[in-house]
Amino acid sequence: MTFQAPIGSSLPRDRAKRLLAGRGRYIDDIALPRMLHLAFVRSPYPYARIVAINIAQAAAMPGVIRVVTAADLEGVVEPWRGTHNLFPDMKVPVQTALATDTARWQGEAVVAVAARSRAEAEDAAEHIVVEWAELPAVSDAAVALDPAAPVIHQDYDGNQAFTAAVSQGDPAAAFADAPHVVEREFRFNRHTGVSLETRGLVADYDPTSDRLTVHQSHQTPHQQQDLYARLLSIPEQNVRVICDDVGGAFGLKHHLYPDELAACAIAKLLGRPLKYVADRLESFLSDIHCRDHTVTARMAFDAEGRIIAMELDDLFHAGAYSQYPRSSVAEGNQIIRVSGIPYRHDHYRAETRMAYLNKPVLGHIRSVGHPIACAVTEQLVDLGARALGIDPVTMRQWNYLDDTDFPLTSMGGIALEKLSFQACLDRALERVDVDAFRAEQKTLRDAGVYRGIGFATFVDLTSIGPEYYGEGGQHISAQETCLLRLEASGGIRCYTGATDQGQGIDSGIQQVVAGVVGVPVSDVKVNSGDSELCPVGGGSWGSRGAALGGEAALRAGRELRGNILNIAGVLLQKAADSLDIRDGEIVDAESGAAHMTLDEVAAVGHFKPYMIPDDVDADLTVTARYASRGRMFLPANGLHVAIVEVDTDTGLIAFHRYLVVHDCGRLLNPMLVAEQVRGGVVQGIGGALYEEFVYDGAGALCNGTMADYLVPMAVEMPDIEVEHLETPTGTSELGAKGAGEAGTTGAFGAILNAVNDALAPFDVTLSETPLTPTRILQALGKI
């Protein structure tokens, strides 16, 4: 199926112009009449009992309207449990908006102060006296799973949250008989999303109509509507969540946060608008974190270098609770499902064990589990190549799944329709002359300069289907709906359930509608991010917006186009299927001759409906829905190639080249996809080289400021070449797969492999991220 422009065109985004003029509307830009501001007292300890709370002094301070503890919220807001019914054995403790008798991570919200200004709320928060009884904190999963370890949740007999395993073939026998086995222990340290706009909301409750309106910096307005309605006992039709401009999200903002729910509850309690915007320091302590896995993995090869088997054991150092509403299972579960996918092998075993710790809750941040699965697999492939004396490119060419293998179900149980591993590598080799690099590498090594090349083949499980959360018992929409309305003047309003935090989903959908209906892109205005106005959908997360929201838009566009042509057919006394819409004009489908303009049709549809016979479909407001069936994911794939230089004196790493060959099926807007990839790569570089939460021996965070927690900045980042392949999915008409996480997915693996290739002369292997200068020099034995 081919689509007409602007589908597939690299158009700039409408929304960008407003943001470039400083006319964005983010949460802290909103001010409502009588609005109060909220600040929290948070636990200074990773694990401590709350003995007593004295609010007397704070409550009397200037500007303070109300000081709220957990006891005040009883009956106002319900507690919750982050369960997932596909993992029924998981231990899932009850969580509350404010800590009741015990705080289980440093930064857990304990007391809230509502005041006339944020500064006054903070003034008062400093004068709230909490008497703590500190408890020994558990901050490492290996310790947590020891039977002698303190138990974090007294309702359970240990800290192990859940285990999950997959096994195919006979891996034990395969490893026993294999001529070559490589094995490593990997450590992927904890980091987070660091959206530049922190989390925040303005909650506005009107008791006279029992109506709650929440302006929130969030990815999933409909999900939040459901949560607020249920947890605050407000009829859902009275709850509206508006996500206007969102200053970055990256998965950070598609969860329920206790402090945000507390803010809504206090707005309800007080009956007046209330703003809560997390400051940067509390963001580091209270945002969802990601990674924090220790993985032991091995791979078996035959004498020629063909992969026989893979095994993996993941220890998942999770947080104090299971996040809500998705639960915290996914990162561990994705690691055991995604590892090894690109390679043909017959035996596989993988297991994950998740432990509760006295740390912030682990959740879903850009590319859940995937960077770990990719890095583990790709480093084992490189280690195998090294052990067998085969170059990494040949190793991959020999072992990749190829066109003849598809479709198939992976060892981890993932249905793969058609992926393009070989083609991606071929394209990369057109761009990177590996032989020339090897020659240069050798010359440079002789001069004491250490460069390396790393390849990372990845699979991205995008656009999750409804079955996963539907069967999990979670109220999470994995379908999408699009509503189109042809205005009387010929313009089209589009409402989508997908949301745009800068990725450009609005533009992608705009292009689909324009292309399918046949109008200039400027005639389509996309509205999103409002749970009241927009048709139901899941928002944007998990690389789903373009694939699912795009397909729904295609269906709606087709229906609207059909109705427009029906009306035109009546007016022109021609068969509707002899007509076409091109550039906003009704034309003869064969000759292209113009008959009438769209606004003429629209005016009849709006103001002279009596001209259209009743049996003609002529609705100019149409809704279409897309829910996939019988597939869990839309797997996309690609390849990262990194060339780095390691300064063996300082341990600093510099990029010389970075290439991504990416295949996400049909491209709605290649420029926007490439920019998603680039931004994702740099976030991956953050995890691979810079970002890590460091805790002291007592489990307290040591680097919770922007000065100490290192995010990637402009000077050190490479230019990133992006190549697109297009293998459309056959499961939808549009054929698009998700793209938002691909950049992050492969970056860890490519960089680990490149650094280890650079350091090959020293016979060292690094398998811990981030690759800090200290870790490099320690591996080299220099410190």
Add this chain to the structure above:
Amino acid sequence: MKAPDFAYMRPDSLDGVFAALAQYGDDARILAGGQTLMALQNMRLAAADVLVDINRVPDLPDIVEEPGHLLIGALVRYAALAESPLVQQHVPLLADAVPFVAHAAIRNRGTVGGSLALGDPAAEIPACMLALGAEVILSSAAGTRTIPMREFYLGLYETALRPDEVLTAVRVPKRRPGQFHAIDEIVRRRGDFALAGLAVSGVAEKGAVEAISLALFGVADRPVLATDAADLLIGKALDPAQIETAKDAVIASLDPPDDPITPPAYRRHIGGVLVQRLLGQIREKLA
């Protein structure tokens, strides 16, 4: 976070500043460029009750040429320091150091005096002043005294400034014939505080080192002079063996404080690397 409810005053003379310090004592803090102080206030960390803004005190000098010296006023901002022809000509190490300091917007506001009075152990300007043998001018109602940089820092964020004193200027020797200098630092990201840094200033005469100062930053509780290494180099040519010896002496002399993110061993090691690299650069320039 928002700053706590402090008070603010903006004296229009140095005498006014002295009076404020006398009145408020330890509760007061002098606000110059504010590029550290404001961040601390915003984070409610050791926040001051009274900020005494000296930005509009007229009697502080700009950059003034004196016989043998430049006098650099406390309120001279980093950007002005780098752009000053007097500095470029007479104390080029300072001009070379400024690009290492934070970022453009910070350099437009941060001041020489603020940097010196704060004494962040990883900051560039204090180390440069140490390497250059500068002296700071401290003024109070009782008068003015001058203290060599090497006696100014007493510990972590601890200086010889008395509670009633203001650092008003720094006097820096002009370069002499044969003088060389270099500065570099190891950072993860451009503009970060240094994991370790080195500012070197010295004089060469007929291929031999006549005088040299190696000021390291980011490796101790304050900027430090590597005197053992300097002593080893005096009177010698900067050949690879001498450089290696100096490097070893520096490594032996360093005992960086423990820190949860960067272990002392790393800072000590790269301190040595910097000595080797910068002395190597100087050697090439002298050749």
Add this chain to the structure above:
Amino acid sequence: MTRAVKSVAIALKVNGENVNETVPVRRNLVDFLRADLGLTGSHVGCEHGVCGACTILVDGVIVRGCLMLAAQADGCEVETVEGADATGRIAKLQAAFHQRNALQCGFCTPAMLLTAAALLEANPAPTREEIRDQLSGNFCRCTGYQAIIDAVADAAEAGE
């Protein structure tokens, strides 16, 4: 102001308009611009001077809006993205950012524009390295920076 005070009357020029306000002395400049004057184009990302999102111009040079008190802007000329947009001073940069998709969420963008404009005024033909260096203190979590560098280079070529 030779006595210590908790609030202060200030008179300044913001985007060419005269402003007379009384502010608590603890209010920093970017909070003042946003909350008191409604100039919400300048953003607050960390409040400790690191992320760069609050970058504005005071007396013609870029500074961190969170590291300066509103009280200190008394008598100054302040320019924000709203002013730079209105005068057309950053029009070529804005156009180049739009074409290159050099912004995603847009939160860092006003500060990026003002920081880049300051570079181009001082150095009309910067290298990519000089552009990266100028933007070294401005955090962008979305783009990976490359498109921003491209856009600034394009604007330089177009003669911003």
